Amino acid sequence: MSSTNSNSDTQLTIGERAFSAAGAAFISAIIVNPLDVAKTRLQAQAAGVPYQGVCGMASFQTNSVTFIHSMLHDIGCSSGRNNHYKGTLDVFYKVIRQEGFTRLWRGTGASLALSVPTVGIYMPCYDIFRNMMEEFTTQNAPTLTPYVPLVAGSAARSLACISCYPVELARTRMQAFRLTQRGKPPGVWKTLHGVIHPVDGTSILHSFHRYRFWWTGLGAQLSRDVPFSAICWSTLEPIRKSILDLVGDGATVATVLGANFSAGFVAGTLASAATCPLDVAKTRRQIEKDPERALKMTTRTTLIAIWRDGGFRGLYTGVGPRIGRAGPSVGIVVSFYEFVKYALHHRHQTSS
Template sequence: MAETEQPSRFEINGHDLSITEPMITGRIESELGAPEDQRNNNTSGSNLGIGERAFSAAGAAVLSAIIVNPLDVVKTRLQAQAAGVHYSHPLSNLIGRMAYFGPNTMFADLRCSPSCTRAGVHGTVSICPPDCFQYKGTLDVFNKIIRQEGFARLWRGTNAGLALAVPTVGIYLPCYDIFCNWMERFAEQYMPGTTPYAPLVAGSLARSLACVTCYPIELARTRMQAFKDSQIGKKPPGVFNTLLGVLSDVKGRNPQSSCRLISTVHVSVQGYRVLWTGMGAQLARDVPFSGICWSTLEPLRRKLLGLVGEESNVLTVLGANFSAGFFAGSLAAAATCPLDVAKTRRQIEKDPVRALRMTTRQTLMEVWRDGGMRGLFTGVGPRVGRAGPSVGIVVSFYEVVKYVLHHHYATS
């Protein structure tokens, strides 16, 4: 609130008297009815447009996707192995041997783990036993991927992650800002008791919108991270080729029809649906995740920002948002881990008929039957280790860029 003094003139018995009285002028947030604690602690500048918000979110998404991708790969491998994906060296099957010992392929070390004993020799190359390619925990996944596939493979799916993160976060965070501000203003005017629930509802709606829009890329990323390459020396498929592989599975399993047109239409419709396989599980994971995350993050960061009051700067905005985001993201990731396991299992299902028929509830029951509580929380370590820093990086970078842009516009 800004307070200015406005002189008022009165005439009494022919004499002019000047009386100074305060006149209060309010900010835009006051006129719109934003909560007082939000106005005091809001460093992001509510006058920024959707373009500035989307730019801030896209930068945050790129930074986060690159930094935390290895943990995402590890988490996906552990969950895929629990779902029945068999990890082995290409020499364990005939096709792999033919590809490996082809005329244009050099003999190379199979790079067994130090704890494994050599099982035998195929020509001039030692063959590792199958257990050398089974993952026993988070650190074991890191070690075996680096030794057997190379350090760069920890960033497998980063291109899909970037292709997914930029539009997803570019939709998610700006929409959350807009929804949350609108809901808080509405609640303050008509239902004051519901104001604390605005972040929960806004986060759930924004995440649902982003998920539905960008889901096929998420499907491609999970498959790229879950499956190892069957042929050595062959470049792994990218996002587009991975999605084409999903569609080819549907086409290959479609029975021949006497009417070619009907068959083509059927394949087209089935292919369209299969690109959204597991979206129900994704929404079942992301909506509670966003609700838990934002309902925890908002009051925590407002409290942290309230400790510094009006003396906030870039460092305090960064610290408060990263701390709140780290804690909220870790809590939400741990709570929704079973739904993440179900999402991964549905996305890596290669039988399109089964993939389209399975529901999230059936998948969770299947996981419980196979592995119990431990199965439901497969990969919880790397998931929490990824989500905490990821949310902290995204939210803090997003708010810092908005803070800088807001002050730039305010001083220009």
């Protein structure tokens, strides 16, 4: 890393790091959410979630429209193949046509509620872990220094993932399932309540058991996110360092943004492609509606089931929108985060 970057790392407080990360997460979540919806819909469809146009609508309760609704149901079901998603652009087209343009941002509230605290924990912890480990390895084991980003990224991501996982579960369910009735779609809290509602029981032990369902699929999430972070940071740091070293001490706002966005884009693209099967397994576990069955599912058995049903193609369902989302997302988060750190660092220098 360049001296400028290192200095800004050591002089910023945890609060300033968290502010930088939260702002980056806010911008990224809004920009890439439609691609996240497309990826989740394609993976949920492969897992058996039906997207059959009017077939997915709930039945009306009044007798006066039962016959009409029955006719619409039959017509919709007979043309079900026309509502089968064929790819990312097809998801966009059919979601806009059948559910409305704003549905492409379904789950954005959950994405913000998730990404702001997650990235607010993740990025500052990565900085802190990396700086501590680099200082230790440089003095005691220089040969291990190149592996610091891998270990620091994995540790920071694990901490952030475990802390904020229930909101990730809610976001996936909000994006995967279509509206089943008229009116306002359920929010984060209502979605989470629906996860634990099917389990009855009044004892304290049973109530505690119910809330375990909020961490359904955590193993799959960690199995995806830890390798993703390890690959991402191991790729990002050398690329970023090479670009910043070419600039030297003449780094400007434009070069800081460019170096970090380029490195983040390449790293995010490679990491998302490599971990796509784990993302498919995570989605399938999170959308499982039977709570008891969801708890018994493991990443290994889910991957085997996906391979048995769809082979290699099944393991890479939604890889297009996933890569299209991850590259820009990582680039935006890292470049905005480092830009704010750069600005705060220069403000400290000016004030002192």
